[in-house]
Amino acid sequence: MEMLLLKQFHYFLSSSSKLPFFKSPTDATSNSLSPFRSPNPPRRRLLTVRASLITNSDSFEVGRLIGSYGFMNVTSYSGFQSGEDVEYSSGDLGQLRVQDVGEGSVKIRLYEGRVSQGSRKGTPLIFKVYPGKRAGGLEADMMAANELNAHAFLQSSSKDICSNLALLVGGFETNTGEQWLAFRDDGKYSAADYGKIMSERISKKIEQVSWNPYEQEQLIKRRRNFVIRMFQGIMRGLVYMHNRNRLHQSLGPSSVVLNTIVEKDAAYLIPRLRDLAFSVDVRYPFPEDSLGQLAEGLWRRATVAGAYTPMEKRAFGIADDIYEAGLLFAYLAFVPFCEAGVVDSLSLQRLLESTFRLDLEAMREYCLADDRFVEAVKFLDLNDRAGWQLLQAMLNSDFRQRPLAEAVLNHQFLTRAMI
Incomplete structure (x- = not known):
């Protein structure tokens, strides 16, 4: 059974599984922890999710911004140039191909945080924030959904979770379309x-x-x-x-x-x-x-x-x-x-x-x-x-x-x- 947290994506979520939007934090970069609150919280739809994952934004508190980074994209693929002093050529199937890379457009922000309520209250977190479709385009939405789906699949059995993978605790979406994935803080x-x-x-x-x-x-x-x-x-x-x-x-x-x-x-x-x-x-x-x-x-x-x-x-x-x-x-x-x-x-x-x-x-x-x-x-x-x-x-x-x-x-x- 797949976990559904983020908004609709045609390649792995059904049209009936759309999360409500939440208000954005206004002081997420402050040094003190401040919970996400929505003055007029929308009615949440019932979703089929794993009980161990937190999908309620009110269950999280967000602290200071601790960094940001981007991704490198492979932009072209070419074989080695053939010549007198070159052993490999582009015609050699299975041989190494030179990759040209460029900086991608999606920028990720990282915040400190913690779980504010429930059985995991006090658990330290690292929030990974994708900018959403409006700011980051379709690619940002796809990346957030794919990372969510990958962790959900790999954490599908509580008896067989690998200690050498980051642990996803939960996540939610804000009304600006940002995708917030919460990971247990296992080191900075x-x-x-x-x-x-x-x-x-x-x-x-x-x-x-x-x-x-x-x-x-x-x-x-x-x-x-x-x-x-x-x-x-x-x-x-x-x-x-x-x-x-x-x-x-x-x-x-x-x-x-x-x-x-x-x-x-x-x-x-x-x-x-x-x-x-x-x-x-x-x-x-x-x-x-x-x-x-x-x-x-x-x-x-x-x-x-x-x-x-x-x-x-x-x-x-x-x-x-x-x-x-x-x-x-x-x-x-x-x-x-x-x-x-x-x-x-x-x-x-x-x-x-x-x-x-x-x-x-x-x-x-x-x-x-x-x-x-x-x-x-x-x-x-x-x-x-x-x-x-x-x-x-x-x-x-x-x-x-x-x-x-x-x-x-x-x-x-x-x-x-x-x-």
Whole structure:
């Protein structure tokens, strides 16, 4: 039974399931928590919803604005340019395609909050606010509805909810068309925040002339342990999704929320996947147009790669998630182990895709000659270069050769390289 919270969407809600509109908060950005109230609340229609999810706006209190962000859209797809010095060409089916990206028009706001009444009273929340059709266009409505639907499906069994996925508590819509999704607050730091903070700490340590070598060794060991535990949790979340025929399709450093970034507390670390606005349902048989423009790019890339049947496209989608997870693994293997400004996610991706054409052995030789990457190389060299082997498998230019998420989770680098 599907959960219905937001207003009508032709691709997954019926015409009889439309939520009433609520008044917008006037002081949602204030420092104190202020409940949403409607002076003349409309009569609420009876909806078929899951009892564990909150759909009454009066049950929430909203605090300060804590941030905002946008999404990157893939705008074109092209093959490598053929030439004397280029190994790959656009005619190679299944090979990597260059993607041009641009900033999307949908801007998301994040607020602190809490549940104000009921059995969950006092539960801290993070509100994710989509601008609605009027401000953000149809795409914003589609993204909000898709994220809602994905979480509802993945949380459908209370006995089998994965601890490595963000937990949706409820949501509602305001009279301006904004879609408010309420998630349990399981941490305000992302993997991107972790990478940035740790690289800045390395820069500060290097500036200290009397940095104790023993202290440095212990720090690196803790960092390796923390990163491996983080990536294990990320892959457990992806295994859970793929086993339920759901693709993430937006996996990156910013889409992983952490309950701690204290490396000494690695034993208590629980990474959680979020940002399921572009998640795709690949249960067979699945309609390719079920998400309209949200999944259009995925199926276009699948066709270019030689995936034509529904099952081939499903396999491509899973492999596409693995590729994104591979780029995330590369980010975690390099950025926290390098000084600030040496490398970031985009420059690392260009290095992998454009400079070395996904030849990880060539990239290792390059990094060995640069002292700025010494700790990253040592990390991936653990257990007889198992990190490089895993990275090469996940970033295989042929999607058919990439491992499944469960195989990644059980790879020797993640099971035997623990400190």
